[in-house]
Amino acid sequence: MNNQSIIPRIYNPISWFYEQKKEEEIQKDVAANMDFYSDISFQKFLDDNHPLSQNYEASDIVKINSDFTSNRSSNFMLREEAAEMFEWMARAFSNAFEFKAKLTINSARRSQSFQRQLSKNCSNARCANPWTSEHEAGLALDLGVNGWNIKAWSWKYYQWLIDNAHLYGFHNSYQKWMEIDGKMVEPWHWRYVWTWLATLLHDRWQTFAEYFYENIENKSNF
Numbered sequence: 001m002n003n004q005s006i007i008p009r010i011y012n013p014i015s016w017f018y019e020q021k022k023e024e025e026i027q028k029d030v031a032a033n034m035d036f037y038s039d040i041s042f043q044k045f046l047d048d049n050h051p052l053s054q055n056y057e058a059s060d061i062v063k064i065n066s067d068f069t070s071n072r073s074s075n076f077m078l079r080e081e082a083a084e085m086f087e088w089m090a091r092a093f094s095n096a097f098e099f100k101a102k103l104t105i106n107s108a109r110r111s112q113s114f115q116r117q118l119s120k121n122c123s124n125a126r127c128a129n130p131w132t133s134e135h136e137a138g139l140a141l142d143l144g145v146n147g148w149n150i151k152a153w154s155w156k157y158y159q160w161l162i163d164n165a166h167l168y169g170f171h172n173s174y175q176k177w178m179e180i181d182g183k184m185v186e187p188w189h190w191r192y193v194w195t196w197l198a199t200l201l202h203d204r205w206q207t208f209a210e211y212f213y214e215n216i217e218n219k220s221n222f
């Protein structure tokens with residue numbers, strides 16, 4: 001994985017960068033810089049047909065360390081880069097609302113045994129099967145604000161995330177309908193995919209699943 005250590009923190013030139021490029025060139029960049037199939041990749045696509053390897057355990061899981069969440073962030077863990085980028089995002093979020101609002105973390109990295117337990121009592125549309133959850137990969141967070149869950153799209157706090165989370169590499173995985181990805185809409189579920197991919201998805205108004213099935217799967221020749 002090259003280039004992934006170069007992470008724009010606040011200003012994101014990637015939207016501009018994509019605007020200047022033709023579709024063909026974008027696909028070449030994607031092929032050169034992103035990996036949708038390896039467990040360890042930040043772009044590892046996950047669904048029932050694309051699970052994690054059974055013995056995979058991310059080796060870079062850390063506690064989240066932020067003073068800008070409404071509950072204690074260190075009770076939750078993510079892969080290191082995702083945690084760090086979340087910390088920047090939580091700070092920017094709170095700042096945008098003059099520190100009167102803070103993100104709440106309701107869930108982050110989940111162990112495989114926890115996910116197995118969870119999916120037993122829950123439909124596949126609501127809870128991912130074991131080995132297919134973005135939480136197990138250590139890349140996803142379920143977010144609220146000041147202790148409230150994010151439920152409505154019209155909410156100004158959700159709108160902030162939709163407008164800004166890609167700058168920090170986060171994407172709202174399930175924001176369209178069941179027929180796109182077989183999942184219920186979950187405005188609270190944000191997954192780290194890295195700033196390039198998050199920005200691409202933001203600019204195209206596509207979910208990761210839409211993008212993956214339209215552009216990546218079965219198109220290995222770009």
Ligand SMILES: [Zn+2]
Binds near residue numbers: 141189190
């Ligand atoms: Zn979730």
